[in-house]
Structures are given as C-alpha cells and as structure tokens.
Amino acid sequence: MMTLKLRKLFKNFKSDESGAVTVDWVVLTAAIxxxxxxxxxxxxxxxEGLGTKIVTKLDSTAAGYTSTTP
Known part of the structure; x- marks a missing residue:
C-alpha cells in the first residue's frame, strides 16, 4: 500500500515541469x-586609457572666458 503511494508520488514528481522554465531563465541570465x-x-x-587622455586634456586647458578684443 505504501509502495503504491510512493510510486505515484515519484511519477508525479517526474512529470512535473513547473520549475524547468525557471532553470532556463537562470541559465540564460548567467550567460548574459x-x-x-x-x-x-x-x-x-x-x-580607462581614453578617460586618462580626457582628464589630461581638461587639466591642461584654461577655464573661463578670455576676450580677444582689447
């Protein structure tokens, strides 16, 4: 009697696919x-190299407005 219930429980567990989609999404997310x-x-x-070049260029540039007319 107990063996039949255990077999039925195992068959239900084996045919249940509700967690398969979750596993697929976890694998897909890990791959991404x-x-x-x-x-x-x-x-x-x-x-990083480009950022360093930009900082160097900005540091060497004078800030503010300079008038070209006297």
Whole structure:
C-alpha cells in the first residue's frame, strides 16, 4: 500500500515541469552576465586609457572666458 503511494508520488514528481522554465531563465541570465563580463574585460583597458587622455586634456586647458578684443 505504501509502495503504491510512493510510486505515484515519484511519477508525479517526474512529470512535473513547473520549475524547468525557471532553470532556463537562470541559465540564460548567467550567460548574459558572463558575456557582459567578457566584453567589459576586453574593452575596459581602452575605456580607462581614453578617460586618462580626457582628464589630461581638461587639466591642461584654461577655464573661463578670455576676450580677444582689447
């Protein structure tokens, strides 16, 4: 009697697919995050170098308004 209930419970568990969609979304999200990390690692050095060049250029530029007429 107990064996039949256990078998029925196992069959219901085996055929239940309600969590499969959640697993798919978790895997898809992890893949997107991983891809984003790879892109940032690849492009990050160039962005940092460009930022340094911009800061250097802004530091060497005089701020304020200067009139060209006497």
């Amino acid at each position: 995050v991983g891809l984003g990390m790879v892109v940032m690692k690849t492009v990050g050095g160039g962005i």
